[in-house]
Amino acid sequence: MRNTFPRLFGNAEITKRLSSLIISSSLPHAMIIVGPEGSGKHTLALETVSALNCENRLSESFPLPCGACSRCKRIASGAFPDVSYLKREVGKSTIGVDELRAFREDMFLSATESECKCYIIEDADAMTPAAQNALLKVLEEPPKNVYIILICKEADKLLTTIKSRAQSFSTEIFTADELHRHVLSLSPEARSMAAADPEKLRGILLSSNGIIGKALSHLGGDESDAEALRASVMSIVSVMPKKVSFSALYSAVAALPQKRDELRRTLELLVTALRDMLTYKVSGEFTPSFFTSLEACEGALTGLGARRIVSIFEVINSALADLDKNVLIAPLLTDIALKIREA
Numbered sequence: 006m007r008n009t010f011p012r013l014f015g016n017a018e019i020t021k022r023l024s025s026l027i028i029s030s031s032l033p034h035a036m037i038i039v040g041p042e043g044s045g046k047h048t049l050a051l052e053t054v055s056a057l058n059c060e061n062r063l064s065e066s067f068p069l070p071c072g073a074c075s076r077c078k079r080i081a082s083g084a085f086p087d088v089s090y091l092k093r094e095v096g097k098s099t100i101g102v103d104e105l106r107a108f109r110e111d112m113f114l115s116a117t118e119s120e121c122k123c124y125i126i127e128d129a130d131a132m133t134p135a136a137q138n139a140l141l142k143v144l145e146e147p148p149k150n151v152y153i154i155l156i157c158k159e160a161d162k163l164l165t166t167i168k169s170r171a172q173s174f175s176t177e178i179f180t181a182d183e184l185h186r187h188v189l190s191l192s193p194e195a196r197s198m199a200a201a202d203p204e205k206l207r208g209i210l211l212s213s214n215g216i217i218g219k220a221l222s223h224l225g226g227d228e229s230d231a232e233a234l235r236a237s238v239m240s241i242v243s244v245m246p247k248k249v250s251f252s253a254l255y256s257a258v259a260a261l262p263q264k265r266d267e268l269r270r271t272l273e274l275l276v277t278a279l280r281d282m283l284t285y286k287v288s289g290e291f292t293p294s295f296f297t298s299l300e301a302c303e304g305a306l307t308g309l310g311a312r313r314i315v316s317i318f319e320v321i322n323s324a325l326a327d328l329d330k331n332v333l334i335a336p337l338l339t340d341i342a343l344k345i346r347e348a
């Protein structure tokens with residue numbers, strides 16, 4: 006049997022589905038890849054377009070995609086002329102109709118090198134309704150040999166008419182066990198740490214939010230980064246009880262990372278910690294994604310009720326959405342502190 010998608014880990018079901026669609030040449034012209042941050046949406050899209058364009062795609066003796074031919078390599082580096090990308094511009098919260106129209110016109114030109122043309126729209130859920138309607142026109146009658154992949158976190162923001170003309174694939178982040186298994190198979194550092202200090206490895210994997218790239222980068226040297234991230238999260242958790250003074254709460258929030266990406270990672274990890282706490286508080290079950298022990302989770306819950314955790318959860322999720330809209334960091338942090346106080 007043909008070895009397909011050798012570089013994909015996790016998301017086994019949809020990888021299998023895509024493999025059979027590609028091998029039987031029945032891949033739909035429009036696909037939606039939907040899933041949370043870090044669940045492999047971009048990798049899946051890139052591997053799919055590589056499989057469509059790979060120079061060795063017809064030879065059974067190569068994996069599909071081969072990853073070694075000129076086209077595969079150029080797709081991986083974003084430099085293949087017949088694979089185009091559209092993403093939200095920095096500083097903008099939406100993808101507008103003009104950007105979409107320019108993209109659409111290109112779809113009717115012939116391919117430069119390949120037999121097909123592929124279009125990847127990142128942040129597809131940021132397309133305005135007008136942009137989506139412009140896209141709809143091509144989805145209704147897609148030009149021959151054109152493949153359009155929409156990547157998004159929330160398919161609900163896509164028009165029903167778009168969703169009905171595309172096949173959906175939902176990606177999921179790794180469970181703690183899957184991440185552990187894949188990281189051990191990929192990283193010699195992880196294997197030696199598993200033998201020498203399994204608790205440390207566990208802490209690093211939990212800080213990675215189920216995202217293999219983050220786990221490997223933490224293992225590749227910036228372990229202190231993973232520890233700093235967990236410490237930032239715990240500093241916020243410790244000031245969440247109502248009885249803590251506003252000045253202590255404000256100082257902890259103001260000390261969060263000022264760089265957008267780092268702040269995003271910290272808040273995402275905080276959401277994970279809150280989820281652990283809420284699950285334990287409500288159901289008595291401990292299914293750790295952040296805390297390395299039940300005692301640590303119980304300690305974090307001191308002085309906190311379920312309702313307050315839910316409210317803070319909402320505050321942090323809405324801050325994450327604001328971060329995506331490129332709001333300024335300092336006012337956002339003040340806003341978080343004020344909203345946690347009111348929560």
Ligand SMILES: [Zn+2]
Pocket residue numbers: 058059060061070071072073074075076077078
């Ligand atoms: Zn190839």
